[in-house]
Amino acid sequence: xxxxxxxxxxxxxxxLKLGVLSPFGxxxxxxxxxxxxxxxxxxxxLFKDFCACGSDMIVRLQPESGSITxxxxxxxxxxxxxxxxxxxxxxxxxxxxxxxxxxxxVVNELWRSKGSVSLFEVLCETAGCTVLSGADEVAxxxxxxxxxxxxxSYGKFVSNLAYPFIGNKFGDVLQGISSTSxxxxxxxxxxxxxxxxxxxxxxxxxxxxxxxxxxxxxxKITECFSSCIVESSMNIIPICMTGIMQSFDRKLxxxxxxxxxxxxxxxxxxxxxADLVSTETVSKALFVVxxxxxxxxxxxxxxxxxxxxxxxxxAGIISDSDKFWYTPEEFLYLLHARAGEKDE
Numbered sequence: 001x002x003x004x005x006x007x008x009x010x011x012x013x014x015x016l017k018l019g020v021l022s023p024f025g026x027x028x029x030x031x032x033x034x035x036x037x038x039x040x041x042x043x044x045x046l047f048k049d050f051c052a053c054g055s056d057m058i059v060r061l062q063p064e065s066g067s068i069t070x071x072x073x074x075x076x077x078x079x080x081x082x083x084x085x086x087x088x089x090x091x092x093x094x095x096x097x098x099x100x101x102x103x104x105x106v107v108n109e110l111w112r113s114k115g116s117v118s119l120f121e122v123l124c125e126t127a128g129c130t131v132l133s134g135a136d137e138v139a140x141x142x143x144x145x146x147x148x149x150x151x152x153s154y155g156k157f158v159s160n161l162a163y164p165f166i167g168n169k170f171g172d173v174l175q176g177i178s179s180t181s182x183x184x185x186x187x188x189x190x191x192x193x194x195x196x197x198x199x200x201x202x203x204x205x206x207x208x209x210x211x212x213x214x215x216x217x218x219x220k221i222t223e224c225f226s227s228c229i230v231e232s233s234m235n236i237i238p239i240c241m242t243g244i245m246q247s248f249d250r251k252l253x254x255x256x257x258x259x260x261x262x263x264x265x266x267x268x269x270x271x272x273x274a275d276l277v278s279t280e281t282v283s284k285a286l287f288v289v290x291x292x293x294x295x296x297x298x299x300x301x302x303x304x305x306x307x308x309x310x311x312x313x314x315a316g317i318i319s320d321s322d323k324f325w326y327t328p329e330e331f332l333y334l335l336h337a338r339a340g341e342k343d344e
Contacts, residue, residue, distance in 0.1 A: 010050070010053065010054030010055045010056075010075070011054075011055040011056065011074055011075040011076075012029075012055070012056055012074070013027065013028075013029045013056045013058050013074045014029075016074060016209075019209075021205050021208060021209045021212070022205070023205055023206050023209035023210075024058060024060075024074060024206065025205060026060055026061055026063065027058040027059060027060050027061070027070075027074070028058065028059055028061065029049075029056040029057070029058050029074070030047045030048065030049050030056070030057040030058065030059060030071075031049050031056070033047070033059050033068075034047070034049075038059070038061065038066065038068065039059070039068070047059070047071070051073035051075065051078055051080065052080055053073060053075055053078045053079055053080060055073050055074050055075035055078060056073070056074045057071065057072070057073055057074075058071075058072060058073070058074045059071050060072075076164060076209075076210055076213045076214070077118060077213075079107055079108075079111045079117045081164065082103075082107045082117060082118075082119065082122070083100045083101075083103040083104035083107045084100050084103075085119065085161075085162050085163065085164070086098070086100075086103035086106075086107070086119075086122060086162075087099050087100045087103050088162035089119075089147075089160060089161055089162040090103075090143045090146075090147070092159070092160040092161075092162055092168055093143075093146060093147045093150055093160050094146070094150075095142070095143045095146040095147070097139055098139055098140060098143045102132070102136050102139065102140055103122075103140075105131045105132055105136070106122055106126060106131060106132065106140065107122065108131075109130075109131040110122065110126075118217060119161065119163075119214075119217060119221065120217050120220050120221050120224070123144065123147070123221060123224065123225070124220075124221065124224040126144070147225070147228070148225060148227070148228060149228075150228050151228060151230055152228065152229065152230060153171065153174075153175075153178075153229070153230055154174060154177055154178050154179060154183075154222070154229050154230075155170070155171030155172065155173065155174030155175055155177060156171040157171075157222065157225070157228060157229050158170065158171060158174060158218065158222075159171040159174075161218070161221065163210055163211070163214050164210050165204065165206045165207045165209075165210040165211075166207065166210060166211060167207075170207075170211075172284070173197070173200045173201075173202055175236035175238070175277075176236035176274075176275075178229065179222065179229070180215070180218055180219040180222055181219075184215075191316075191317065193208065193212055194208070195315070195316075195317045197211075198312070198315060198317055199286065199312070199317060200284065200286075201281065201283035201284035201285075203283070236274070236275055236277060237274050237275070237276045237277070237286055237287070238276075238277050238278070238279045238284055238285050238286055239258075239261075239276055239277070239278060239279070239285050239286065239287045239288065239289055239331075240278070240279050240280065240281065240282050240284075240285035240287075240288045240289070240301070240305075241254045241257065241258075241278060241288075241289045241291075242288065242289070242290055242291065242294045242299060242301035242302060242305075243290055243291025243292065243293045243294025243295070243299065243302070244291040244292070244293050244294075245257035245289070245291055245328045246291060246292065246328060247260070247328040247329050247332060248329065252328075254278065255278075257289070257328060258276060258277075258278055260332070261276045261331070261332065261335055262275065262276050264332070264335045264336055264339050265335070265339055273339060274338075282301060282304040282305055282308050283304075283308055287324065287325070287326060287331065287334075288301070288305040288308075288324060288325040288326070289325070289326055289327070289328055289331045290302050290305060290325050290326070290327060291327070291328060292327065295327075302325075305324060305325040306325070308324060309323070309324035309325060312324060
């Protein structure tokens with residue numbers, strides 16, 4: 001992943017599949033799809049073998065029927081994709097009216113003049129761009145200033161960049177992280193990028209692949225736009241609650257229980273060590289709190305918690321002595337212990 005193509009030369013699908021993550025598992029190159037008959041003879045002329053950037057065009061197959069559901073270029077940094085990414089980026093930051101056509105003029109000029117183009121170059125090195133004029137020029141540079149004037153969390157900023165396969169809710173995965181260096185350090189602490197994403201419910205290999213592909217560029221962009229990112233040193237802990245939250249003979253609503261949990265992490269000076277937030281999805285939680293009634297009834301969320309804990313153990317993300325789910329009382333004891341560790 002250290003050698004990034006940066007839009008120069010061509011990328012081959014089989015070359016990408018030799019990597020650690022082996023992305024595009026349900027894709028075939030158009031060349032292969034034609035050879036094996038996935039693309040009917042009558043439609044061969046409609047599918048180009050290669051993208052204008054020189055890389056393989058690829059098709060995604062529907063598992064059950066084998067029919068084609070998507071057509072794209074396999075190069076993550078294809079310059080033709082970048083114009084659509086830019087248009088989506090500006091929209092995610094709340095600036096409308098800049099479409100792929102206007103963005104494409106800037107991208108194409110950089111491609112022609114330098115032989116390569118990246119999102120970093122467009123966002124941070126377009127001061128001398130001369131291809132735009134009139135209303136297009138005004139709108140494009142207003143859009144850049146709008147992005148530069150934004151104030152969002154690191155996670156929200158990253159998701160707003162609209163990288164391929166990175167949805168606009170991807171920021172939830174990066175809650176509590178304030179910089180790329182902090183992100184890399186957290187990944188190392190948690191055993192690598194695969195355990196990091198698995199613990200946060202990211203299952204898509206293609207999403208993880210694209211994020212890691214662009215990580216170095218992401219570091220440069222967030223440094224360039226550092227004034228936009230609101231720092232957050234607080235550790236965000238998503239928990240999933242199911243069943244009755246009964247603790248020490250008290251029956252609490254889930255919001256009341258969450259309030260009790262968060263009170264444990266408030267220091268004497270009023271600052272907070274961490275912030276617990278509720279999620280309804282077991283796979284997105286770092287912990288699941290299970291009421292006794294949910295255990296006795298073997299509810300679907302409790303079974304999902306058991307299955308997810310087993311999968312985390314099998315993957316080596318948690319050890320046999322670690323737990324993923326707790327009863328309400330057990331979880332409060334855990335928080336008190338963690339709070340004590342933080343104070344020391």
